[in-house]
Amino acid sequence: MTKHVSQTIGLAAAALVTLSISIPSVAAADPARPNALFIAIDDLRAELGCYGADHVKTPNIDRLAAQGMRFDRAYVQAAFCNPSRVSFLTGLRPDDTRVLGNRTWFRDNLPNVVTLPQLLKQNGYYLGERGWWNKNTLFELTARTPMIVYAPHMKAKGRSRRRLVEFVDIYPTRTEFCSVKPPAGLAGRSVAPLLDDPEQPWKEAAYMQLVRGQVEGRTVRTERWRYTEWDQGRQGLELYDHDHDPGEYHNLADDPEYAETIATLRKLLRRGPQ
Numbered sequence: 321m322t323k324h325v326s327q328t329i330g331l332a333a334a335a336l337v338t339l340s341i342s343i344p345s346v347a348a349a350d351p352a353r354p355n356a357l358f359i360a361i362d363d364l365r366a367e368l369g370c371y372g373a374d375h376v377k378t379p380n381i382d383r384l385a386a387q388g389m390r391f392d393r394a395y396v397q398a399a400f401c402n403p404s405r406v407s408f409l410t411g412l413r414p415d416d417t418r419v420l421g422n423r424t425w426f427r428d429n430l431p432n433v434v435t436l437p438q439l440l441k442q443n444g445y446y447l448g449e450r451g452w453w454n455k456n457t458l459f460e461l462t463a464r465t466p467m468i469v470y471a472p473h474m475k476a477k478g479r480s481r482r483r484l485v486e487f488v489d490i491y492p493t494r495t496e497f498c499s500v501k502p503p504a505g506l507a508g509r510s511v512a513p514l515l516d517d518p519e520q521p522w523k524e525a526a527y528m529q530l531v532r533g534q535v536e537g538r539t540v541r542t543e544r545w546r547y548t549e550w551d552q553g554r555q556g557l558e559l560y561d562h563d564h565d566p567g568e569y570h571n572l573a574d575d576p577e578y579a580e581t582i583a584t585l586r587k588l589l590r591r592g593p594q
Contacts, residue, residue: 388470390480395526409435411491411506420531458539463528474515481518484526540589547585
C-alpha cells in the first residue's frame with residue numbers, strides 16, 4: 321500500500337473474514353489509481369450492529385455500512401480456514417485449488433497462481449448452537465458472512481442487498497477497483513456494478529464445500545433454499561426453507577412434498593457455478 325493516496329476504497333468482507341474501513345484521502349502520486357484498503361477479522365459471524373444485532377457494539381463498522389453497501393447474503397466457499405483463505409485469495413473455488421483441508425500448502429497444487437497480497441483468515445464458529453463448538457459445518461451460520469463494500473463514487477451509498485454474492489467475488493472486485501488486469505480463469509465476478517445498481521439480477525446460487533473425515537459435503541444456497549449432500553447423498557441429504565426456517569432446524573429432505581424442489585436443487589448443485 322502506498323503512503324499517499326488520492327482516494328480510498330473500502331472492501332469489507334467479514335466471514336473468513338474480512339472487514340475494511342475507509343480512511344481520509346491525501347494527495348497521491350498516481351491519482352488515476354485509488355488505494356484499496358482491505359482488513360480481515362478472524363472468526364466473525366454475521367452478528368454486527370449494522371446486521372441487526374443490537375447486543376453487539378460495532379460503531380465503526382456500522383459507520384462503514386452507512387457509507388457503503390452491506391451485503392446480507394455473502395457466502396464463503398469452504399468452512400475451514402485454509403481452503404477458504406486460499407479460495408478467496410486466489411479467486412478460485414476449492415475444486416480448482418484442490419485445497420480442502422488445513423494441512424495442504426496451496427503452492428504444492430498451484431505453484432504459479434497469483435494471489436492477493438494479504439494472507440487472511442476465516443469465520444463462522446458455532447458457539448454451542450446445535451451442540452457444535454466449531455465451524456466444521458455447512459449450515460447458514462458458518463457459510464454466511466458480513467461483507468461491506470465502499471467506493472468513493474458509488475451511487476448506492478448506505479444501501480443493503482439481499483441477493484447472493486460469494487467470497488470468490490472479492491478478488492475480481494479488488495482488481496477492478498485498482499484498475500489491475502485480473503488473471504484469467506477467476507471463479508468470481510466483480511460486485512462493482514452492484515454499488516450503483518444493487519437491484520440488478522445477479523447470482524442464482526452460492527456454493528460451499530468441506531471434507532469431514534473421509535466424507536465430502538457440498539451445499540448450494542439459493543435465495544430461498546439450502547440443499548446439502550454428504551458423499552453425493554449416500555450419507556445424507558439436507559433441505560432447509562429459509563422463508564420459514566432461517567435457523568435451519570427442520571430438515572425437509574425426507575418429506576415427499578419437496579421431491580421436486582430437491583430434484584431441481586440437486587441439478588443446480590451437480591451442475592456447479594456458472
